[in-house]
Amino acid sequence: MASKFINISLKxxxxxxxxxxxxxxxxxxxxxxxxxxFLEMMDQLNEQLINERKEPIAFDHxxxxxxxxxxxMYINGRAHGPETGTTTCQLHxxxxxxxxxxxxxPWRAKAFPVIKDLVVDRSAFDRIQxxxxxxxxxxxxxxxxxxxxxIPKDDADKAFEAAACIGCGACVxxxxxxxAMLFVGAKVSQYALLPQGKVEAKDRVLNMVRQMDEEGxxxxxxxxxxxxxxxxxxxxxxxxxxxxxFLKAALSAE
Amino acid sequence: MSKLxxxxxxxxxxQKWTDYKNHLKLVAPNNRPKIDVxxxxxxxxGASAAASLGEMGYNVKAFCFQDxxxxxxxxxxxxxxxxxxxxxxxxxSIYRLFYDTIKGGDYRAxxxxxxxxxxVSGNIIDQCVAQGVxxxxxxxxLLDNRSFGGTQVQRTFYAAGQTGxxxxxxxxxxxxxxxxxxxxxxxxxxxxLDIVKVDGKARGIIARNLVTGELERxxxxxxxxxxxxxxxxxxxSTNAMGSNVTAAWKVHKQGALxxxxxxxxxxxxxxxxxxxxxxxxxxxxxxxxxxxxxWVPKKKEDAEAxxxxxxxxxxxxxxxxxxxxxxxxxxxxxxxPRDVASRAAKERxxxxxxxxxxxxxxxxxxxxxxxxxxxxxxTAFAQGDHNPSDEKILELGKKWVEEKYGNLFQMYxxxxxxxxxxxxxxxxxxxxxxxxxxxxxxxxQSTIPGCFVAGEANFSDHGANRLGxxxxxQGLADGYFVLPYTVSDYLADxxxxxxxxxxxxxxxxxxxxxKETINKFLNNxxxxxxxxxxxxxxxxxWNKVGMSRSEKGLLEAAQEIAQLKEEFYKDVFVxxxxxxxxxxxxxxxxxxxxxxxxHLMALDALQRKESCGGHFREEYQDAExxxxxxxENFNFVGAWEYQGDDISKEILHKExxxxxxxxxxxxxxx
Numbered sequence: 010m011a012s013k014f015i016n017i018s019l020k021x022x023x024x025x026x027x028x029x030x031x032x033x034x035x036x037x038x039x040x041x042x043x044x045x046x047f048l049e050m051m052d053q054l055n056e057q058l059i060n061e062r063k064e065p066i067a068f069d070h071x072x073x074x075x076x077x078x079x080x081x082m083y084i085n086g087r088a089h090g091p092e093t094g095t096t097t098c099q100l101h102x103x104x105x106x107x108x109x110x111x112x113x114x115p116w117r118a119k120a121f122p123v124i125k126d127l128v129v130d131r132s133a134f135d136r137i138q139x140x141x142x143x144x145x146x147x148x149x150x151x152x153x154x155x156x157x158x159x160i161p162k163d164d165a166d167k168a169f170e171a172a173a174c175i176g177c178g179a180c181v182x183x184x185x186x187x188x189a190m191l192f193v194g195a196k197v198s199q200y201a202l203l204p205q206g207k208v209e210a211k212d213r214v215l216n217m218v219r220q221m222d223e224e225g226x227x228x229x230x231x232x233x234x235x236x237x238x239x240x241x242x243x244x245x246x247x248x249x250x251x252x253x254x255f256l257k258a259a260l261s262a263e
Numbered sequence: 264m265s266k267l268x269x270x271x272x273x274x275x276x277x278q279k280w281t282d283y284k285n286h287l288k289l290v291a292p293n294n295r296p297k298i299d300v301x302x303x304x305x306x307x308x309g310a311s312a313a314a315s316l317g318e319m320g321y322n323v324k325a326f327c328f329q330d331x332x333x334x335x336x337x338x339x340x341x342x343x344x345x346x347x348x349x350x351x352x353x354x355x356s357i358y359r360l361f362y363d364t365i366k367g368g369d370y371r372a373x374x375x376x377x378x379x380x381x382x383v384s385g386n387i388i389d390q391c392v393a394q395g396v397x398x399x400x401x402x403x404x405l406l407d408n409r410s411f412g413g414t415q416v417q418r419t420f421y422a423a424g425q426t427g428x429x430x431x432x433x434x435x436x437x438x439x440x441x442x443x444x445x446x447x448x449x450x451x452x453x454x455x456l457d458i459v460k461v462d463g464k465a466r467g468i469i470a471r472n473l474v475t476g477e478l479e480r481x482x483x484x485x486x487x488x489x490x491x492x493x494x495x496x497x498x499x500s501t502n503a504m505g506s507n508v509t510a511a512w513k514v515h516k517q518g519a520l521x522x523x524x525x526x527x528x529x530x531x532x533x534x535x536x537x538x539x540x541x542x543x544x545x546x547x548x549x550x551x552x553x554x555x556x557x558w559v560p561k562k563k564e565d566a567e568a569x570x571x572x573x574x575x576x577x578x579x580x581x582x583x584x585x586x587x588x589x590x591x592x593x594x595x596x597x598x599x600p601r602d603v604a605s606r607a608a609k610e611r612x613x614x615x616x617x618x619x620x621x622x623x624x625x626x627x628x629x630x631x632x633x634x635x636x637x638x639x640x641x642t643a644f645a646q647g648d649h650n651p652s653d654e655k656i657l658e659l660g661k662k663w664v665e666e667k668y669g670n671l672f673q674m675y676x677x678x679x680x681x682x683x684x685x686x687x688x689x690x691x692x693x694x695x696x697x698x699x700x701x702x703x704x705x706x707x708q709s710t711i712p713g714c715f716v717a718g719e720a721n722f723s724d725h726g727a728n729r730l731g732x733x734x735x736x737q738g739l740a741d742g743y744f745v746l747p748y749t750v751s752d753y754l755a756d757x758x759x760x761x762x763x764x765x766x767x768x769x770x771x772x773x774x775x776x777x778k779e780t781i782n783k784f785l786n787n788x789x790x791x792x793x794x795x796x797x798x799x800x801x802x803x804x805w806n807k808v809g810m811s812r813s814e815k816g817l818l819e820a821a822q823e824i825a826q827l828k829e830e831f832y833k834d835v836f837v838x839x840x841x842x843x844x845x846x847x848x849x850x851x852x853x854x855x856x857x858x859x860x861x862h863l864m865a866l867d868a869l870q871r872k873e874s875c876g877g878h879f880r881e882e883y884q885d886a887e888x889x890x891x892x893x894x895e896n897f898n899f900v901g902a903w904e905y906q907g908d909d910i911s912k913e914i915l916h917k918e919x920x921x922x923x924x925x926x927x928x929x930x931x932x933x
Binding site: 025026042044045046048049050052053056059060062063064065067069070071072073074075076077078079092094095099101103124125128130131132134135138139140141142143144145146147148149150151152153154155156159160161162165166168169172173175176199200203205206 | 311314315318329330331332333334336338339348350383386387388389390391392393394395397398399400401402403404405406422423425427428429432435436437439440442443449451474503504505537538540541542543545546673674677678680743744747792794836838839843844846847
């Protein structure tokens with residue numbers, strides 16, 4: 010792996026806090042290794058800013074291996090940048106060329122207000138989960154044996170694929186309606202596909218959808234941008250399944 | 264020694280926990296709402312503890328520094344979780360899991376704790392399945408298992424390479440349910456910066472709201488620390504960027520002993536370091552060693568040619584490859600425990616056979632070609648094709664591998680820009696897990712009454728080396744199945760206490776300690792960033808308190824770290840202010856504690872004049888380079904007592920380990 014170095018320009022959204030007015034600032038950054046991840050490039054920029062005694066850029070990040078869902082940058086007009094199936098932390102600078110100008114913005118959605126610079130508040134997702142994203146089983150460990158109910162491999166695999174969602178919010182950020190239906194659909198689907206989730210299926214979908222609407226997320230108009238930008242490849246089928254579950258529940262509601 | 268009463272119950276090992284649990288005190292349901300419990304950290308241990316205690320009816324406050332409890336670093340665990348279910352009918356049992364864990368830990372863990380862990384392991388799987396955790400299944404619909412290092416059975420449950428994610432989301436769903444019901448109050452983006460003691464008991468914490476910068480006082484009748492491990496002391500590790508020792512270290516500074524800090528796990532299969540701006544290392548799950556074979560070239564000139572790009576690994580003939588784990592440890596082969604595999608890789612690279620073209624030439628191959636061929640052939644036969652073409656075999660084999668490890672292969676390719684289906688992965692050991700942590704007794708209570716410590720933050724179950732797929736097991740065991748009982752026993756004496764006020768002198772004092780630290784950093788006006796010091800700390804510790812340690816190196820490390828500390832406080836520059844989101848300030852507070860901890864690690868490694876598990880002292884090895892334990896003199900837990908700002912003054916206490924049920928023996932994987 011021969012590493013190369015490139016020089017780039019960055020146009021980054023800076024916003025002091027939730028109430029302040031933000032603006033794009035321009036920075037020059039030289040000698041960026043193409044083996045660096047995008048966030049390592051941001052570290053390098055921050056180190057440069059600190060050395061110039063300027064305030065570094067705030068951004069969310071943690072695991073840096075594509076699983077925690079913290080990182081959340083809108084890069085050159087795309088959630089998590091130009092590659093598909095990646096989080097920002099898995100994006101590498103080999104995707105950019107010497108002399109490139111790179112635009113970096115936060116997730117933009119009414120339900121995800123900016124906290125500072127590139128950091129947004131995604132606690133709406135937590136509240137949707139609290140409204141019904143669980144199986145009501147006590148943690149006694151005295152449930153039945155794990156192998157008591159065989160689950161067809163196909164169902165288990167599909168439930169797993171839905172459960173692979175990392176809750177990053179790229180789906181919302183990329184949707185023209187700021188809809189959270191891919192996120193909610195994935196959670197509803199995971200449980201709808203498993204026998205453990207069937208008991209509460211009706212209440213779950215109604216409660217989660219109600220909370221989603223209350224948080225100010227938009228509706229789905231089947232554009233499919235969310236599926237394209239989802240770093241974990243969560244399928245649109247999950248939205249369809251949620252719609253079926255919702256319809257079933259709404260029609261049979263007392 | 265009164266300071267270290269492990270409170271291990273009497274009786275036969277298989278009955279201890281059951282009997283003990285039956286006699287613990289209870290808090291009646293009508294009294295539980297009068298009692299407050301704080302949980303710091305929302306990984307597997309913290310989330311499961313908060314959910315369980317909330318469900319029981321206590322008032323729980325849970326804290327995490329991330330923007331959501333779902334992002335705690337347990338999420339990144341890849342390979343699996345052990346449980347003695349014996350679903351594969353290959354001779355597994357609670358005893359075997361217990362034995363494997365004690366042996367894997369190189370006889371430096373407590374028998375009673377480890378047996379309890381093995382006992383509840385099966386309940387964890389039952390519980391998680393009931394919660395809707397989508398574990399991998401076989402075509403018959405039953406749960407699938409695989410093997411991990413240090414065992415000869417298949418007891419590891421998994422969900423592709425995302426087992427930690429699925430288990431954490433399970434615990435997070437249980438926690439979310441309690442938050443929704445109002446039984447747990449959740450504080451996202453909050454960091455615990457001190458513990459408050461009243462009359463010697465843990466009575467609350469000072470937390471900083473990371474968005475507003477406000478310091479908050481929270482009181483409780485018990486405080487549970489589940490804040491994870493301290494691998495980030497090395498700067499480069501597989502830990503998340505935010506993982507830190509601060510909560511555990513603050514507790515230590517207030518009187519909790521810190522045990523076995525030198526016991527650190529260096530994981531053999533990580534992607535090698537690529538450059539100086541690198542921020543973290545990425546693990547390639549141990550599960551890959553089920554299918555991958557580790558090798559370096561037999562001839563030095565081949566290794567050299569590979570490093571210079573003149574030769575590709577696929578061009579090296581089978582006879583010219585040294586599968587060094589299979590050669591040295593035929594009984595366990597590529598599935599030896601992590602410490603053994605890491606040292607063996609280091610030995611080959613030190614001898615000049617490393618294959619990575621970085622500064623240190625450190626890297627070995629993890630090769631899937633044999634498995635691809637075997638599984639491809641098997642699949643073809645299963646499909647009725649008894650004479651498959653080479654092409655067909657490779658195609659089917661790659662598909663099989665993709666199904667098992669797809670996300671790991673994808674992750675590898677994204678980072679390295681190389682396709683591991685076509686060319687072997689390059690890997691090298693990296694810091695991954697810390698066995699050491701806050702000393703706790705059998706109840707998981709620290710030496711501060713009312714302060715419990717769970718998961719990676721405590722020291723209790725893994726001795727000097729943790730076996731793969733046992734961290735997830737321990738986190739959930741502590742949170743779901745141990746703490747609810749032992750914390751209730753403690754709280755039974757608190758039903759008449761009433762609400763703990765936060766306007767006491769003790770809270771004032773703790774808050775002013777925190778304020779002082781914050782102001783010091785913000786007004787320091789030094790010239791270098793926090794990362795500058797963190798990287799230097801990491802280098803000292805990696806080189807001198809890493810995979811190989813010597814008296815000389817450790818003495819130097821202790822001295823260099825003490826100097827670094829001085830320089831850090833003199834010259835660190837922290838921009839911004841205290842009343843806003845300020846990631847640099849957060850880092851400064853964490854790095855300050857990591858520096859102290861690093862110093863203590865060196866002292867602990869220095870006093871332990873033996874080699875065991877992940878702790879390898881060059882002076883103590885046998886003729887074949889294997890660890891040489893000294894059971895006569897070092898069969899103890901080393902627990903350190905804080906004595907003030909000068910870490911070199913910490914006092915060592917020893918808890919002798921008694922092996923009643925397992926015969927202590929040399930660890931042999933040959």
